[in-house]
Amino acid sequence: MGQSDTRVRIQGAAATLFRRHGYSATGLKRIATEAEAPFGSIYHFFPGGKQQLAEDMIRTSGSEYGRMVLALLDSVADPAESLVHAFDAAADDLAAADYADACPIGTVALEVASSNEVLRAATAEVFEEWVDAAAQWFGHWVAEPAAARSLACSMVMMLEGAFMLSRASRDPEPLRVAGRSMAELLRTAVTRADKG
Template sequence: MASGQAGGQDTRTRVLEAAGQLFRRQGYTGTGLKQIAAESRAPFGSIYHFFPGGKEQLADDVIRVSGPEYGQLVLSLLNGVPDPLEALDSAFRMAAERLAATDYADACPIATIALEVASTNETLRTATADVFAGWIAGATAWFGRFVPDEERAKTLAYAMISMLEGAFVLARAARSGEPLLAAGRSIADLARAAMNEG
């Protein structure tokens, strides 16, 4: 019984991971359930077993699992360097390197879906909005360690995430890490100015 449950969890995890990668690369509408089943090496029927709501429920779960994980990854990169300005530059540099390593295919785990469904699917729009709100809260707390004014810290959080998401789009289109490097320098400049005001 326990091994069957473990096997089921393993299949569900494989489906989630395959769907997440395909959604990042191809978008929500460009990804079919048969492709997800093939990529995850799972029987097609298992998708509906684990996600009775079909593709929408699967995408909602992907967003709500991978989104917070990505937010924690960004915060771990920022927390890995003591100096906040160096940390920002380093995090954006790492993002550029990781994107290049995937041949500019894998960027933010939810941005592609967010752009695609914001006006057409309320369930997925809400999921992406919730993830972004979590990112803003985490980044606001991180900036708040160096910028005492909470509104200023929140503004920096919005700026950082907007720059990161926009830079991913430009970098994928140009097949160049320069937009991410430039965004890293820019958010570091904004943070420096805010810290000097404090």
């Protein structure tokens, strides 16, 4: 049996709703409805209520999303081409989802940054996890650790900003531009290392 079915459905519904509409706009009653679970089950499986549900989502979906992006980057040999490919894939996915499902934690991160210390810290840890993993990936082509980390940080920021503009304008173009800019930054860093 392992994990309860109901628990998993609640987590899934919470992840979708928090991702699309954010923390404040998502009600526990709606989560229960979409999960086809009785309301009381939320507090049975998540005694900490809404905050616990959100923290669970931030860490779980956050780690999962990070692994997904890194796997996408590893799927193409040339790193600059890989960046373009990954951002183009994100653009296609976002458009296919009618601009609803972008970064799983981005909206929540901004909402809670100045009002909920527990959730703020959770988002910060996820972002750091992503930057660490991406810095390792960039490290394959950029020897200088500081340069690799800077590229990694820029990639995460560019992705989050591109999601914001693409969702707002209902246009995949910002995400495509972001991928090309990241490829450009990588090429510059590699060229510099060759010469320096």
